Amino acid sequence: MRFRHTPYSGWRLLREALADQQGWTPAWEDRDPSNKYDIVIIGGGGHGLATAYYLARSHGIENVAVLEKGWIGGGNTGRNTTIIRSNYFHPQSAALYDLSVSLYESLSKELNYNIMFSQRGMMEIAHDQPELEAMARAANAMRINGVDIEVIDREEALRREPLLDPSPRSRWPICGALLQRRAGTARHDAVAWGYARAAASRGVHIIQGCEVLGFRQDHRRVIAVQTNRGEVRAERFGLAVAGNSSVLAGLAGFELPLQSYTLQAMVSEPVKPCLNMVSLSTSTGSYISQSDKGELVMGGNLDRSPSYAQRGGFRITQSVIAPLLEMFPCFSTLKLMRQWGGTIDASPDNSPIIGPAPLDGLYLNCGWGTGGFKAIPAGGTMLAHLLATGRHHPLSEPFDYRRFARGELVDEGHAGVAH
């Protein structure tokens, strides 16, 4: 039985306004697990929900379940700083992340759900001439890869973001920047809910509070998962659990080249619109943008010790904020309102792992590290293709886990920035 939601439109808004808002239905339905599906996706974050949606829409496979141990979008999808960009160095990464930006551009219309994608642009700020020259080299590589990117000078950067400190005596002076005009931010909860709603309307079961506790295997083929709500069988299984990928891999009996760390994010008290774009300081790793609610959203480097705590320490909080206050001195009077952390899965080459697992019937989508949110539509497209066909999408081929043994790393450690 399919769940039907109310389509969203201006006309519908008007009708409900005149009818006491009585006609709205829930966006999607929380289901109980059946014992058999064609495909089961473990992890109800953005990547898992997007996978379910593309399975139904692009491959016509609707007997699909998404198992989420908590609530949908409650992990990294709800904990990131919502930045979307594709300024990556290597052609393999550029193709993947640029597909993601393109899919984001049409996502609100496609899902009939406003994900509030605001392509306000992003500046990667260089603080000295050598850094700007290194950026120009990266920009050339990105342009060859077909990514819209340009180098702008100090005056242009200051014109675009007038609150930047223009003083050459600043601790982090503004020397120039790398500009991606198509980059921006989106509403993270809306991305999760938009995919969930569109998937559920095509027959996908979204099952919350359902934690996978083990894998049942037959001759190295996964045939079922044991959960706290009973056993669920399927033909194929997808794993999209970000920071918990190693934990699930451990339950299935293999290891991944991933290490889980805490990545913090934080917001100031809300203020009137004052920032035009996303600004990132490449030297320090700190970045800042303003949410639609007016909060300044900030993030930066990882906490230094492996962790599943989902909360970060003060040392990193301080190291994120300090350079931003040097660049934007007027923000020093603002209060920090909230600070939180998510568990990210760092891979050896800072590129994702997409492809078949060492066990038959199980497919991986993990290792996105600090940059998973921006990749949600692409990650979902890739994992859906793998689950539907059993084969790689051409764009996911370079990200198979077997690249490590072959030495074919896609090293985005320095050229691309984190987040």
Add this chain to the structure above:
Amino acid sequence: MQILPCPYCGPRSDAEFHYVGDADKPRPSRDCSDEQWVQYLLMRRNARGAARELWVHRSGCGRWLVLVRDTVNHEVQAAEPMNR
């Protein structure tokens, strides 16, 4: 911020320490296969909860140590010299 124990120096600030990888991982022989080498070099247990980790007291005595640490609440149960 956290105070971590060094088996040589006693309690020190975590800023002095650097995480290296899984402890007790045997290095394969020189004629191992690519898969065995990757298993040693890149694969991680990445345990949730109790873990045995190799650290180096980089900005302190410079020596290597094993921390028995919980990766969820960050409690350190023990600090041992690295086995040679």
